[in-house]
Amino acid sequence: MNSEKKIEEGLEHIKNAEKSLKTSLMKWRPDYENAAEEYNKAATCFRNAKAFDQCRNALLKASDCFKQNRSIFYAAKALDQAILVSKELGDLKDIPALAEKAANMFQTHGSGESASSSLDKAAKIIEAQYPAEALQLFKHAADIALVQDNSRQAAEYVSKVARIHVKLKEFEAAADAIRRELGLREQCEAYQATGRLAVALVLVQIARGDIVAAEKAFKEWGNYCEGPEVQCLEMLLQAYDEEDPEAAKAALNNPFIKHMDVEYAILSRDMPLPEQSLTLAKPVVKENAQASQFTGPSMPNGGSGQVDEEDEENLC
DSSP states (O other): OHHHHHHHHHHHHHHHHHHHHOOOOSSSSSOOHHHHHHHHHHHHHHHHHHHHHHHHHHHHHHHHHHHTTTTTHHHHHHHEEEEEEHHHTTOOHHHHHHHHHHHHHHHTOHHHHHHHHHHHHHHHHHTTTTTHHHHHHHHHHHHHHTTTHHHHHHHHHHHHHHHHHHHTOHHHHHHHHHHHHHHHHHTOOOHHHHHHHHHHHHHHHHHOOOOHHHHHHHHHHHHGGHHHHHHHHHHHHHHHHTTTTHHHHHTTHHHHHEEEOOOHHHHHHHOOOOOOOOOOOOOOOOOTOOOOOOOOOOOTTTTOOOOHHHHHHHOO
């Protein structure tokens, strides 16, 4: 009963908003400010009544009215709320577009932090179902954070980019993202995180099948690793270099690797082990073996190719 009352109240606010938008001979310009407020109130009523579809529509209209009234920040906030309502509806397909639009508005207003936060929030909502779209939102968030000269926050977003690439088995792109994050972590002097990333980069390069690149990554970034990490990586690289599957398996089961971010832990679990090269068996020479009965190739005149005792004497 209370829900029905809230819906009726919301519909009344919608009527007031539409009335504010109408023009007449005495009213040449729509009252966008009042309309936006009425749509916002309607959205609150619909949300309380769990009428999420009507709530989202009201928020989108409120955003448009705020924009027409040049209240860009509030227009972006309305879109930000529409993203959360879309999550409640389970309708995620429009969230990337809403997030990009909200972020652009926040940036126009000069609120870069709010822009990247909105993109991050939207990406987290859609990541499980639409990882490729979430990837683009995290990338945009990282770019905005860098414009704001916030390297630490940018590194967090790039970290999410790298993990999604790993999840999608896009290992070359993952390696590029990890290298970018390494640079940002080094810039922030986050050396412990840099050491963990060195391990991640080695794992990704091995997953690509490029052991040389993995060894190069270890040489370049291994000095940031702690003792146990160095020991684990040395063991791992040696196992792949010597094509020793058992040693590689033991290294990949190292507790340190198992407790990395879940994407890297899964990568280590599913990593193809090196295959030992097959070598041809050398013939075994038996001592005191019986002489072969092979008579040799035929001679042109039909002979057997053997030299008998008489021929030996003649030859002498």
